[in-house]
Amino acid sequence: MRYRIIKKEKVKSDKMKKDIILAGVGGQGILTIAAVIGFAAVDKGLFIKQAEVHGMSQRGGEVISHLRISDKEIFSDLIPKGKADMILSLEPLESLRYVDFLKEDGYIITNTKPFENIPNYPEIEKILAEISSRKNSRLIDAEEIAREINSVKSANIVLVGAASLFLDIPLENLENGIKQLFGKKGEEVVNQNIFAFRKGREKTENQAG
Amino acid sequence: MKKILLLGDEAIGQGAIDGGISGIYAYPGTPSTEIMEFIQRSKQAKENKIHATWSANEKTAVESALGMSYAGKRAIACMKHVGLNVAADAFINSAITGVNGGLIILVADDPSMHSSQNEQDSRFYGKFSLLPIFEPSNQQEAYEMTYNGFELSEKIGLPILLRITTRLAHSRYGIITQLSKTQNSFSVPKDPKQFILLPAIARKRYKSLLEKQSLLQKISELSSFNHFIVGKDKSLGIVACGISFNYLMENFQDSELPFSVLKISQHPIPQEKIKKLYDESEELLILEDGFPFVEEQIGNIVGIGKKIRGRLTGDLPRDGELNPNLVAIALGIEKEKQTNFPEFLATRPPALCPGCGHIDVYNALNEVMKDFEPQRILSDIGCYTLGALPPYNAINSCVDMGASITMAKGASDAGMFPSIAVIGDSTFTHSGMTGLLDAVNDKSNIVVIILDNSLVGMTGGQKASGDGKIDNICLAIGVEKEHLKIVVPLRKNHELMKKLLLEEINYNGVSVIIARRECVTELSKKKKLKVIK
Numbered sequence: 001m002r003y004r005i006i007k008k009e010k011v012k013s014d015k016m017k018k019d020i021i022l023a024g025v026g027g028q029g030i031l032t033i034a035a036v037i038g039f040a041a042v043d044k045g046l047f048i049k050q051a052e053v054h055g056m057s058q059r060g061g062e063v064i065s066h067l068r069i070s071d072k073e074i075f076s077d078l079i080p081k082g083k084a085d086m087i088l089s090l091e092p093l094e095s096l097r098y099v100d101f102l103k104e105d106g107y108i109i110t111n112t113k114p115f116e117n118i119p120n121y122p123e124i125e126k127i128l129a130e131i132s133s134r135k136n137s138r139l140i141d142a143e144e145i146a147r148e149i150n151s152v153k154s155a156n157i158v159l160v161g162a163a164s165l166f167l168d169i170p171l172e173n174l175e176n177g178i179k180q181l182f183g184k185k186g187e188e189v190v191n192q193n194i195f196a197f198r199k200g201r202e203k204t205e206n207q208a209g
Numbered sequence: 210m211k212k213i214l215l216l217g218d219e220a221i222g223q224g225a226i227d228g229g230i231s232g233i234y235a236y237p238g239t240p241s242t243e244i245m246e247f248i249q250r251s252k253q254a255k256e257n258k259i260h261a262t263w264s265a266n267e268k269t270a271v272e273s274a275l276g277m278s279y280a281g282k283r284a285i286a287c288m289k290h291v292g293l294n295v296a297a298d299a300f301i302n303s304a305i306t307g308v309n310g311g312l313i314i315l316v317a318d319d320p321s322m323h324s325s326q327n328e329q330d331s332r333f334y335g336k337f338s339l340l341p342i343f344e345p346s347n348q349q350e351a352y353e354m355t356y357n358g359f360e361l362s363e364k365i366g367l368p369i370l371l372r373i374t375t376r377l378a379h380s381r382y383g384i385i386t387q388l389s390k391t392q393n394s395f396s397v398p399k400d401p402k403q404f405i406l407l408p409a410i411a412r413k414r415y416k417s418l419l420e421k422q423s424l425l426q427k428i429s430e431l432s433s434f435n436h437f438i439v440g441k442d443k444s445l446g447i448v449a450c451g452i453s454f455n456y457l458m459e460n461f462q463d464s465e466l467p468f469s470v471l472k473i474s475q476h477p478i479p480q481e482k483i484k485k486l487y488d489e490s491e492e493l494l495i496l497e498d499g500f501p502f503v504e505e506q507i508g509n510i511v512g513i514g515k516k517i518r519g520r521l522t523g524d525l526p527r528d529g530e531l532n533p534n535l536v537a538i539a540l541g542i543e544k545e546k547q548t549n550f551p552e553f554l555a556t557r558p559p560a561l562c563p564g565c566g567h568i569d570v571y572n573a574l575n576e577v578m579k580d581f582e583p584q585r586i587l588s589d590i591g592c593y594t595l596g597a598l599p600p601y602n603a604i605n606s607c608v609d610m611g612a613s614i615t616m617a618k619g620a621s622d623a624g625m626f627p628s629i630a631v632i633g634d635s636t637f638t639h640s641g642m643t644g645l646l647d648a649v650n651d652k653s654n655i656v657v658i659i660l661d662n663s664l665v666g667m668t669g670g671q672k673a674s675g676d677g678k679i680d681n682i683c684l685a686i687g688v689e690k691e692h693l694k695i696v697v698p699l700r701k702n703h704e705l706m707k708k709l710l711l712e713e714i715n716y717n718g719v720s721v722i723i724a725r726r727e728c729v730t731e732l733s734k735k736k737k738l739k740v741i742k
Binding site for chain 2: 025026038042047048049050051052053054055056058059060061062066074075076077078080081082093094096097099100117118119120121122123126127130
């Protein structure tokens with residue numbers, strides 16, 4: 001079957017639409033990242049849809065979440081292949097698992113620390129070289145940055161900071177997202193995470209793209 | 210109006226609370242678990258004293274919900290698709306009895322088998338039992354269908370099947386909620402014989418169910434969930450069921466949708482609308498997540514003539530869930546693409562958590578079994594099914610809830626020795642107990658290992674129905690005291706476990722070994738919670 005589809009003229013150039021694949025290993029906490037960005041998007045008054053994985057694969061298997069943000073109604077819960085603006089990954093091997101979702105000029109932003117729970121885990125140098133060889137990639141040692149600021153539990157948020165450079169969501173909204181997520185745990189935890197967020201952003205800004 | 214960000218499952222939970230339920234009954238199963246969990250957490254549900262506890266299995270859940278309906282109140286029963294097989298007896302007969310208070314049966318299908326043994330399409334059960342079926346296209350519709358479903362159920366006097374799929378269940382979206390309805394007051398059915406399905410009465414009730422079909426057809430035809438979008442290009446007409454409507458629309462974000470589309474989210478199929486689409490279009494494309502349910506029925510409605518494309522014609526894959534790309538390919542606006550993944554990309558299958566008691570049991574079992582012929586272990590559904598994967602390769606079956614014990618019995622009857630069943634505590638009380646009774650009555654030569662982690666592990670640590678009762682259940686069923694052994698699966702007990710296993714394998718009769726240690730993952734969650742508090 002072949003039908004002629006007439007493309008609409010691009011109406012607005014300033015429209016907001018970000019499709020993000022979140023990747024990691026079950027139990028690493030990709031849903032924390034999804035929650036921060038999700039809250040921030042809602043704070044900005046945007047639409048979001050976020051599909052996540054529950055059940056069997058949460059037991060140490062590969063996990064993926066589709067996070068979609070837009071200024072208009074979102075239809076599909078799944079990001080179409082070849083359309084994602086970003087792969088944001090908590091684990092380097094996992095960042096490569098979903099490259100079929102990525103746009104040609106999309107970003108791969110990944111933590112560099114391997115999570116080795118399989119016997120045939122590839123050589124980490126090979127993985128990092130492969131990621132670096134791709135257009136628009138950023139490698140972040142989120143654990144190390146979190147350790148430097150004495151906040152080892154904030155590695156996920158360091159990564160959100162790194163991603164924030166390419167999200168088109170104002171910093172204020174993102175920091176509100178962090179406040180909303182950690183608010184219950186007290187001011188100290190909130191401040192620690194905001195600091196981690198800023199550090200992640202700063203370190204990535206300094207990376208040559 | 211305020212929007213709240215909810216998972217599809219949570220939207221259904223909120224819809225049920227706002228729709229005036231007095232109770233929810235469910236057995237945990239991905240992707241349906243979060244409905245009950247949401248209602249259990251809900252302050253509003255607590256204030257309204259909504260009954261919300263886990264049932265022993267899906268059959269007891271549907272029957273309890275039907276009982277609440279008998280007493281005039283609104284109820285919802287929730288399960289995953291294979292759970293409806295367990296509940297089928299109650300479900301199908303509830304169509305004959307009808308309802309008193311509004312009743313929704315929520316079933317979450319899992320196309321692509323993300324966390325399941327098959328990808329059966331529950332809509333067939335709805336058609337089979339002649340009940341109205343709802344399949345929401347998004348989370349907001351799921352909320353509304355639940356919210357209004359109880360009233361409709363009372364109006365037509367029948368339960369309603371609400372069918373969702375994994376993607377809808379586990380995706381978050383901003384939901385606009387409505388004012389809460391008050392719960393029904395207690396009342397028994399007006400007709401005292403309504404629920405007595407003796408043949409003479411059942412025949413009458415079945416006739417009345419058949420007579421209601423034209424009313425259901427009319428309601429479906431007028432339903433706002435089934436709507437017709439007129440397109441200029443008549444070369445194709447598209448039928449988009451449930452969530453597939455979104456996958457279709459996703460492809461027309463930057464371009465005009467040229468074709469007419471019939472979105473179907475309520476069954477029976479709106480026949481007039483289908484006929485209209487068929488008459489106007491040169492050919493049809495049927496999009497549906499699950500089996501070719503509408504595709505198979507459509508010939509009976511419109512006759513044979515024009516081309517009808519879908520999963521049966523290979524325009525869409527016959528199995529697995531749909532996505533925007535598959536729809537684009539079927540429309541001819543995108544070609545199948547090959548991605549070059551790096552060669553070294555190893556898969557990462559799920560695994561038993563470090564420190565899990567099941568690991569200690571499998572280590573002991575594997576050593577003992579070295580001295581016997583291979584493939585003697587029948588197992589079941591739960592975290593421990595991961596024992597089928599390397600490095601354990603410890604079990605040889607996983608079929609349906611409880612099948613380990615009964616299959617071990619049958620295999621033993623056929624002469625297999627040793628014949629060993631491995632089953633979890635929650636699976637045991639779900640559907641294993643009855644099989645154990647069969648084995649005891651026949652004095653079958655089997656060893657049943659019950660992995661008791663005191664909760665439902667795979668779905669996230671829900672309360673297990675048999676918590677603290679497993680030993681007594683086994684004894685009451687008739688397992689001999691001398692052959693009911695309890696052990697703590699820890700590395701230090703490795704030799705003890707091996708000894709027990711060997712002893713019981715060599716006993717000619719039913720033995721039960723309970724390996725009891727709390728789930729490590731849930732234990733650490735509990736500890737974390739304590740620290741925060």
